[in-house]
Amino acid sequence: MSEHALELSQISKEFGGRTVVDRVNLVVPKNQVVALVGESGSGKTTTGLMALRLIEPSAGRILLGGHDITSLRQRDLKPFRRQMQVVFQDSYASLDPMMTLGEIIAEPLAIHAIGTASERRDRARDWLQRVGLDGSYATRYPHELSGGQRQRVSVARALILGASVLVADEPTSALDVSVKAQIVNLLQGLQADMGLSMLFISHDLSVVRSLADQVVVMLRGRVVERGPTDRIFANAHHPYTRALLDAVPVIDPTARRRRTFLTAEEINANTPRFRPEDIEPQPLVDTADPQLVALAGSHFVEAIVTGGR
Amino acid sequence: MRLVEIEDLVVSFRQFEGLVQAVRGVSFDLQSGESLGIVGESGSGKSVTCSALLRLLREPPATITAKKLVLGGQDMLRADKRALASIRGRVAAMVFQDPMTSLDPVFTIGHQIVETIVAHKRASKKEALARAIALLKRVEIKNAEAVVRYYPHQLSGGMLQRVMIAMALSCEPAVLVADEPTTALDVTIQAQILQLIKDIQAETGMGLIMITHDLGVIAETVDRVVVMYGGRVMETGPVEAIFAAPLHPYTRALLASIPGQQPGKQRLTEIPGSSPNPANPPSGCPFHPRCPIAEDACRVTTPLLETKATGRAAACIRVPAERVAA
Ligand SMILES: Nc1ncnc2c1ncn2[C@@H]1O[C@H](COP(=O)(O)OP(=O)(O)OP(=O)(O)O)[C@@H](O)[C@H]1O
Ligand SMILES: Nc1ncnc2c1ncn2[C@@H]1O[C@H](COP(=O)(O)OP(=O)(O)OP(=O)(O)O)[C@@H](O)[C@H]1O
Ligand code: SF4
Ligand SMILES: [Mg+2]
Ligand SMILES: [Mg+2]
DSSP, X not given: OOSEEEEEEEEEEEETTEEEEEEEEEEEETTOEEEEEEOTTSSHHHHHHHHTXXXXXXXXXXXXXXXXXTTXXXXXXXXXXXXXXXXXXXXXXXXXXXXXXXXXXXXXXXXXXXXXXXXXXXXXXXXXXXXXXXXGGGGOOGGGSOHHHHHHHHHHHHHTTOOSEEEEESTTTTSOHHHHXXXXXXXXXXXXXXXXXXXXXXXXXXXXXXXXXXXXXXXXXXXXXXXXXXXXXXXXXXXXXHHHHHTSOOSOGGGOOOOOOOOHHHHHHHSOEEOGGGSSSOOEEOTTSTTEEEETTTEEEEOEEOXXX | OEEEEEEEEEEEEEETTEEEEEEEEEEEEEETTOXXXXXXXXXXXXXXXXXXXXXXXXXXXEEEEOSEEEETTEETTTOOHHHHHHHHHHTEEEEOSSGGGTSOTTSOHHHHHHHHHHHHSOOOHHHHHXXXXXXXXXXXXXXXXXXXXXOGGGSOHHHHHHHHHHHHHTTOOSEEXXXXXXXXXXXXHHHHHHHHHHHHHHHHOOEEEEEOSOHHHHHHHOSEEEEEETTXXXXXXXXXXXXXXXXXXXXXXXXXXXXXSSSSSOOOOOOSSOOOOTTSOOSSSTTGGGOTTOOHHHHHOOOOOOOOTXXXXXXXXXXXXXXXXX
């Protein structure tokens, strides 16, 4: 058995000749949360959906729990589908408007023929409560909910099967800080008690900091930096990652400032340059991804290595 | 000039199990050039309040009553269909929480922005398209010439959000109502969009009502804050005062739940207890089942929201009047 819940290797996606995900390598170790952050439009959602074969990659390999699922037919994917679930970024478009919330949440159980109809109903109500909604919401329809209520229904639906791998795309973006804490705590609990592994896509860096073991930063289809969460927050090397951390709004209205932003040219000009002998502890170039350079402590950054290897 | 006046707004939805009271007596106003932030619990009635202001809810199932519901000098409760159509877009434009509620999947982005511009401005399609492209660039969509030919499903979540903002700004509204406009944006693009809105406000005196759960964005952007819970306003005041000295127990609990203050993996602070069910709201103060300082009277008395000369108000029987006036 592999120690990785999910492994993407050299995965790419082209849409109409435009490369939107470019040779990305990404590993979610078992029982860990890996956060995928980065520029809007950089390919995070596309990467997450490729991991579950909800979008077909143009190139690269996908391993789920060590099994290569890259070219399995949809029919042969079904047993894997039960292990891997998704919370879509757009909960409005992803919930069937004709179904009640109870039916929506219980549907994955029905698809996999789990339990009797009344057991499924009970479990759906139980999950409604776990995401902070009254059981009476089971008979309501998606359009009768607030944005954050709808988002929590998507989370409940994704978790009800007890999946081992979850791709959660902005699952808390519509929640107030208290309800957000409740959902983040629920996910942390599932990670600890059920061994859930998760790819957590988010723009919310404070949640990323409290939840993720590792952070992967994307910019224009490429991974530009990745490493343990604490190292990324304390010691980011890539100019884009630094710009991102620097742009987080401060929760103090008396300390207003113009937030700084870097142009694409500035980011390119500031991409770290290393001579092999400068890289500590040893010049270790990630061969699978030639532009990622290893720093100390499992921390990688996209860099230009000058002066040969 | 006063752009928005809302007094005692009540919105209910007729439903299978009975009446859902989404908004239970909300009042606030907005001056030109001003930025008002609305924060509060998920399901507390923020979006419904703003949709009711623009009369965007389907009635029925919704029923709207208010002592005053005035937008750009027009009585929104009496305006007929034609008047409403001209108010929306020209006087006020809304950025919806879910972009796909207002974008049509079968038309290109360019087509949809052009239609909006042509409907509200005297412009040819060609001029409108040029304007659409210029606006998309202002919201940091770099390849705007290509993006106008895309369909909504070909854009990322944050690109759709920016298209919505561009569309709302395209009509140069007097009031921009933005419901969670930056949730799908990374913080660098978010900063640029918020700066763009501020620049437009400085140029044109546009008023802004922004709903957001991002308290950092609130701290950085707005002048005044309305805090909602259970369909009511719990507290309102200047942004500095709300953050420096929150008065209402709900506001205090909310600010105490802000995550990421300390490094490292950790459990986050939640407000104990569960949200009120709008189909069966608690009596008295809506926060009483979860309030750490609730007393017997809180279960029967509904606290009033009285604005003092300081611009502050807190709907809590245990907040002494002199603290609100301080
Ligand atoms: N079906 C599609 N056809 C064409 N282009 C697409 C399609 N889906 C996505 N794209 C393009 O791929 C790029 C990456 O999109 P993606 O949704 O993965 O970004 P993202 O990182 O999730 O952004 P956000 O943070 O804004 O959600 C965008 O430029 C988008 O326009
Ligand atoms: N069409 C509807 N029919 C019945 N109930 C509704 C309808 N629309 C909204 N509600 C209910 O009204 C309440 C207020 O909803 P609203 O969308 O205003 O919340 P919100 O404050 O915007 O929350 P969020 O932060 O989650 O977006 C919620 O409890 C919601 O379930
Ligand atoms: S009125 Fe009572 S229950 Fe409500 S916030 Fe004040 S003290 Fe708490
Ligand atoms: Mg996305
Ligand atoms: Mg809302």
